[in-house]
Amino acid sequence: MDIANQLQRQFMDYSTSLHREGFVDDQFTQLQKLQDENSPDFVVEVASLFFEDCEKLINNMARALEQQQGVDFKQVDASVHQLKGSSSSIGAMRVKNVCIAFRSFCEAQNREGCLRCLQQVTHEYSLLKNKLQTLFRLEKQILAAGGSIPIVE
Amino acid sequence: MGVESGFSSPRNDVFPAGLRVLVVDDDPTWLKILEKMLKKCSYEVMSVDGETSRVMKGVQHGACDYLLKPIRMKELRNIWQHVFRKKIHEVRDIESLEGIESIHMTRSGSDMFDDGHLLGGEDITSVRKRKDADNKHDDKDLSDPSSTKKARVVWTVDLHQKFVKAVNQIGFDKVGPKKILDLMNVPWLTRENVASHLQKYRLYLSRLQKESDIKNSFTGMNHSDPSSKDSTASFGHHNSMNVMQDDLSNGAYSFSVNNSLAQNVDLKGHEGDRKGITSVPVAEPKGALSIDIPDPNKAKSSHISFDHSLGSVDSGLNFASFNSTNLVQYSWSKIPEIQFKQECEPLQLENGFSQLPLPGSHHHMQTEYLQPSASISSGPSITEKEASSSRIEVKPMYDEYGRNHVKHLSPMEAVDLFPVQSKNHTLHNQVFEPISTSTSSMKSPDVSLNWLTDLEFAQRNLNGGAGIPFTSLSEDIQVCWLQGDCYAMNFGLQDFDCTEYNDPALIAEIPFHLYDAPRFDHDHLFDPAEYSALDKGLFA
Numbered sequence: 001m002d003i004a005n006q007l008q009r010q011f012m013d014y015s016t017s018l019h020r021e022g023f024v025d026d027q028f029t030q031l032q033k034l035q036d037e038n039s040p041d042f043v044v045e046v047a048s049l050f051f052e053d054c055e056k057l058i059n060n061m062a063r064a065l066e067q068q069q070g071v072d073f074k075q076v077d078a079s080v081h082q083l084k085g086s087s088s089s090i091g092a093m094r095v096k097n098v099c100i101a102f103r104s105f106c107e108a109q110n111r112e113g114c115l116r117c118l119q120q121v122t123h124e125y126s127l128l129k130n131k132l133q134t135l136f137r138l139e140k141q142i143l144a145a146g147g148s149i150p151i152v153e
Numbered sequence: 154m155g156v157e158s159g160f161s162s163p164r165n166d167v168f169p170a171g172l173r174v175l176v177v178d179d180d181p182t183w184l185k186i187l188e189k190m191l192k193k194c195s196y197e198v199m200s201v202d203g204e205t206s207r208v209m210k211g212v213q214h215g216a217c218d219y220l221l222k223p224i225r226m227k228e229l230r231n232i233w234q235h236v237f238r239k240k241i242h243e244v245r246d247i248e249s250l251e252g253i254e255s256i257h258m259t260r261s262g263s264d265m266f267d268d269g270h271l272l273g274g275e276d277i278t279s280v281r282k283r284k285d286a287d288n289k290h291d292d293k294d295l296s297d298p299s300s301t302k303k304a305r306v307v308w309t310v311d312l313h314q315k316f317v318k319a320v321n322q323i324g325f326d327k328v329g330p331k332k333i334l335d336l337m338n339v340p341w342l343t344r345e346n347v348a349s350h351l352q353k354y355r356l357y358l359s360r361l362q363k364e365s366d367i368k369n370s371f372t373g374m375n376h377s378d379p380s381s382k383d384s385t386a387s388f389g390h391h392n393s394m395n396v397m398q399d400d401l402s403n404g405a406y407s408f409s410v411n412n413s414l415a416q417n418v419d420l421k422g423h424e425g426d427r428k429g430i431t432s433v434p435v436a437e438p439k440g441a442l443s444i445d446i447p448d449p450n451k452a453k454s455s456h457i458s459f460d461h462s463l464g465s466v467d468s469g470l471n472f473a474s475f476n477s478t479n480l481v482q483y484s485w486s487k488i489p490e491i492q493f494k495q496e497c498e499p500l501q502l503e504n505g506f507s508q509l510p511l512p513g514s515h516h517h518m519q520t521e522y523l524q525p526s527a528s529i530s531s532g533p534s535i536t537e538k539e540a541s542s543s544r545i546e547v548k549p550m551y552d553e554y555g556r557n558h559v560k561h562l563s564p565m566e567a568v569d570l571f572p573v574q575s576k577n578h579t580l581h582n583q584v585f586e587p588i589s590t591s592t593s594s595m596k597s598p599d600v601s602l603n604w605l606t607d608l609e610f611a612q613r614n615l616n617g618g619a620g621i622p623f624t625s626l627s628e629d630i631q632v633c634w635l636q637g638d639c640y641a642m643n644f645g646l647q648d649f650d651c652t653e654y655n656d657p658a659l660i661a662e663i664p665f666h667l668y669d670a671p672r673f674d675h676d677h678l679f680d681p682a683e684y685s686a687l688d689k690g691l692f693a
Contacts, residue, residue: 030226034189042189049182082180089183 004147011138015152023131027091032151047132050090054125057083061118065111076114077106083121094124190229306346315339316350 018024035042060079064072084099086092098120105113139149174191178184308316319336320328330348337347 031186034186034193034226036193038192039189046182046185049185053180053182086180086182089180089186 004142004145007138007142007145008147008150011135011142012150012152014135014138018131018135019152022093022097023128024091025093027088029091029152031090044136046090047136050086050092051125051129053086054083054095057086058118058122058125061114061121065114065118071109071111071114073106073109073114077103080106080117092124092128095121095128098124190226193226194229194233306342306350308350312337312339312342313350316347316354320351320354 019029031043031046039045057079061076061083064076064079080099080102084096084103087095087099098117102114102117102121105117142149176184176187176191178187315337316333319333322336323329323332328351330344330351333351334342334344334347
């Protein structure tokens with residue numbers, strides 16, 4: 001039990017830091033609350049869906065922006081919009097914020113700006129992925145140690 | 154994402170666990186989340202990957218609620234109440250089957266989220282959907298706040314088409330609401346709904362008759378403004394109404410209606426109940442287009458209701474396009490109607506409009522919308538600037554709406570419908586801003602958008618500041634204002650100002666007549682969902 005407690009504390013700290021640093025927001029907490037015995041891996045599943053979606057969208061954007069003959073900003077914008085929606089569904093605040101800036105560059109048809117944002121989005125996405133994977137690992141460890149996952153408000 | 158809930162037993166008094174919810178979304182992440190949330194509420198979930206047509210169906214079917222994303226559990230828990238309540242109302246009315254109510258959840262996207270607001274920013278297409286939402290929701294729950302009120306039926310184009318078909322099938326003289334109801338086969342429609350719609354329809358038809366008689370006598374009226382002639386001419390030929398679409402930048406829209414005062418009854422847009430013009434196939438209607446002004450109750454005190462019967466709507470009116478985006482909803486109240494009339498009367502026939510010899514009690518005003526490139530202010534102005542308003546231009550509103558409102562709410566641009574006119578030269582191309590209200594405060598969140606304008610405003614804007622005389626309301630045009638409950642913009646007509654028109658060129662004749670107050674209420678179920686569905690942005 002000691003280990004479990006330790007892990008739980010670690011988990012809570014980590015969780016808090018994620019919130020504090022803006023990686024996730026309240027929506028993520030909601031998701032965590034939705035998790036129950038019926039769907040013990042709910043958050044992990046949602047996160048995986050999100051990551052897949054994210055990668056796909058980022059690829060779309062990259063491809064659209066690479067077009068030498070003329071960037072279809074509408075397409076880029078559509079992808080960014082979708083990403084924005086997805087990220088808000090999971091509470092990925094930082095990703096979402098980059099998307100907001102990204103969209104205005106799209107509207108302004110600013111290729112340079114868009115490319116920069118794309119880079120940022122990719123970066124934020126990787127960061128988030130790592131953080132969440134760490135979090136999920138902690139969760140697994142807690143469960144393995146016989147503890148329960150604390151809800152961090 | 155659309156949610157439909159069906160009741161297995163209408164008289165269920167307990168929490169309808171097992172309420173079926175259909176979730177439609179193109180984002181798999183959201184789908185999963187919602188599924189889970191709904192399951193937690195013991196709803197039965199059917200999940201579908203969103204596609205415009207599907208959601209449209211859901212909406213047309215009678216979405217009774219909107220929820221904006223991100224969705225909160227508490228909102229979900231509450232939806233059943235709204236659905237249930239509506240159900241109760243309906244059940245009481247009908248002898249028949251259980252209705253299906255849908256809750257329409259749309260993908261608000263990050264915009265909403267950002268704004269923390271029901272109506273998001275650019276994401277929402279104006280039309281109706283977006284329009285300024287009622288700010289009453291703190292959450293992003295757009296659920297129908299007026300669920301306690303009696304539901305109003307919105308006569309969409311489709312619905313009306315069914316209705317007309319049924320009527321024709323039965324035979325116009327033998328027609329009766331019960332028969333029509335049966336033929337139409339729309340489960341959630343009540344006999345009362347049909348009855349009132351039938352009444353309106355009959356009136357509309359008779360008005361058409363009268364109008365065509367009168368119009369014939371108007372031939373040869375002269376316009377003071379030669380230019381208008383051109384436009385009229387162009388109107389005659391031009392069939393398309395450019396409605397502001399997504400691209401709001403271009404606010405001009407022109408209606409061109411053929412001049413045939415065809416009494417083509419078979420208008421979709423008809424008589425009055427065109428509330429959600431979800432898809433008004435312009436091609437079909439020939440004849441007057443009437444737009445009903447919805448729910449006067451919602452309007453602010455000084456609202457005016459218009460009945461516009463568009464003289465001839467021809468393929469010229471591309472309602473379809475119209476619908477796609479921004480529709481503005483207006484709520485008119487009857488009370489001011491009368492006042493309005495009085496105010497306006499003196500204005501007519503001013504400034505050299507000799508031509509408006511309004512027949513008898515019936516003023517024919519037809520508005521023609523010129524292709525007002527210049528005059529109409531650009532869309533964006535509207536929503537964005539609230540203050541500036543009272544001058545709301547029809548066009549812009551359109552734009553704005555399209556843009557700034559919740560997707561779902563697509564207000565119908567009732568205003569746009571006005572112009573259809575006619576055939577004659579008598580009715581010239583005056584730009585008519587039928588809107589009388591002055592307050593056009595278009596605040597996005599503000600529900601009461603009285604955008605209908607100030608005549609002055611309209612006039613000014615419409616044609617470089619020409620004044621548009623607002624003739625009496627007793628015109629044949631029926632204006633159907635879509636009333637948006639929720640966020641959508643509720644426009645109230647306030648202060649009706651009849652301003653004189655300074656520029657004779659701009660005279661617009663609008664035939665419209667005020668609707669009787671009683672007709673507007675109760676039968677209409679306003680479903681913002683319906684409009685919103687149309688909103689393209691929704692499915693972006």
